[in-house]
Amino acid sequence: MGVLEGKVVLVTGGGNGIGRECALIAAQQGAAVVVNDLGGGLKGEDEGSAGPAEQVAQEIRAAGGKAVSNSDSVTNYKAVQGMVEQAMDEFGGLHAVINPAGILRDVMFHKMSEDDWDKVIDVHMRGSFNVARATIELFRNQNDGAYMFFTSTSGLLGNIGQANYGAAKMGIAGLSRIIAMEGERNNVRSNCLAPVAWTRMTQSVPVKDEAAAKRREAMAAAIRPDQPARLSVALVSPSAAHISGQVFGASGENIILYSQPRPISTQTKEEGWSVDTILSEAMPAMSDKFFPLSRGPLASQGGAAPAKQGA
DSSP states (O other): OOTTTTOEEEETTTTSHHHHHHHHHHHHTTOEEEEEOOOOOTTSOSOOOSHHHHHHHHHHHHTTOEEEEEOOOTTOHHHHHHHHHHHHHHHSOOOEEEEOOOOOOOOOGGGOOHHHHHHHHIIIIIHHHHHHHTTHHHHHHHTOEEEEEEOOHHHHTOOTTOHHHHHHHHHHHHHHHHHHHHHGGGTEEEEEEEEEOOSHHHHTSOOOSHHHHHHHHHHHHHSOTHHHHHHHHHHTSGGGTTOOSOEEEEETTEEEEOOOOOOOOOOOOTTOOOHHHIIIIIHHHHGGGOOOSSOOOGGGGTOOOOSSOOO
16 A cells, blocks of 8 residues: 555646656555646646646556546636546545646846746746645645645745746745644645756756756756655655645755754844944844855755756
């Protein structure tokens, strides 16, 4: 028996990449799976196709598992409610949501259009709200529910050219934390994951020379989408019922636990601060704890990072 035996899981973005692996592995672990994928392009510019989600569902059924497909968009709240109804109608329940659905529209912020901003926020941030809001009352009422949301080091650490994506991913980390805090008394758990994996998102990074091409080949073998998918499935299982409100990372076979923002320095002046003393006293006293603008290497945490990351 797998760790999800008897459970029903909704996986968004389940037609490709990490989402596809999440759906397959959840089924292997005994879950009945609703495989959702719009079947659209990386930038979310087309109408999509039912093909990718149905192909994964067929693969699960061919292996003896239970699965149905859904090709609606996570940006539409009523459509997400339909996914929940589909799970209830087909399998009699829903116990977990794994939500890696996403798009990219990378551009320097001073060149970013409103549409570039809105589309990315809509899929990632609004999509995360939709899947959570459409399921939270069910999970609370049954005292059983787990979320795996997807954040990114593009938000946690920053990444040039991804202001829209990074902002959405930081918002998701905050959403997950608060859902975990509010859901504790009803056994509703929420964690989020910043994955490093070889998917069509990382493949979108241009190859500029032969050396970059060789690095890409090595990355494809070392950071596969099944690795963060295994962590995602493990964390929504009943065996992880004690784990909630955390931010994890997965890079190859490295599992990372990220810190979360907490105060690290406080300067106090009883008579009050002036503009001049803030600049001459408070800022210098804190400056040794300032974070540099450069991204810290994930190598110190056991894994190398590609230029673009996330789900």
